[in-house]
Amino acid sequence: xxxxPIIELAETAHALRKAFARRASTLGVTGAxxxxxxxxxxxxxxxxxxxxxxxxLEPITLSRIVDKLAEAGLxxxxxDPADRRAWRLQLTAKSAPLVEKLRALGxxxxxxxxxxxxxxxxxxxxxxxxxxxxxxxxCTADKKAVGA
Numbered sequence: 001x002x003x004x005p006i007i008e009l010a011e012t013a014h015a016l017r018k019a020f021a022r023r024a025s026t027l028g029v030t031g032a033x034x035x036x037x038x039x040x041x042x043x044x045x046x047x048x049x050x051x052x053x054x055x056x057l058e059p060i061t062l063s064r065i066v067d068k069l070a071e072a073g074l075x076x077x078x079x080d081p082a083d084r085r086a087w088r089l090q091l092t093a094k095s096a097p098l099v100e101k102l103r104a105l106g107x108x109x110x111x112x113x114x115x116x117x118x119x120x121x122x123x124x125x126x127x128x129x130x131x132x133x134x135x136x137x138x139c140t141a142d143k144k145a146v147g148a
């Protein structure tokens with residue numbers, strides 16, 4: 001299969017991130033900050049290194065983002081009881097209204113992005129994208145097992 005679908009997926013993901021970042025900026029949040037806030041709202045208590053990996057960021061880059069969010073009172077670092085060198089990240093109560101606004105922006109963007117596409121077609125697309133992610137995860141796991 002040719003690489004065109006990969007390019008189209010990358011371009012679509014980029015367009016979605018860019019559109020959402022523009023909207024999030026109206027709330028005073030950068031694209032990197034909203035990704036951290038939304039991920040932590042879905043998966044609270046992640047270690048910084050885990051979150052950096054999930055967001056495909058260098059740990060030092062994430063640390064700077066978290067520093068700014070912590071200064072704003074939106075995120076707090078909590079020591080990890082299993083590893084005193086590690087920090088777990090939690091959203092603060094102050095972040096809840098902002099996260100809700102970000103979710104509303106995301107919902108509105110999704111409505112616009114999927115205009116003219118039926119709910120069944122969206123579900124079909126989600127299922128196919130999940131399969132692509134699963135295939136990629138299996139491919140990565142296979143390479144790690146082989147030592148590549």
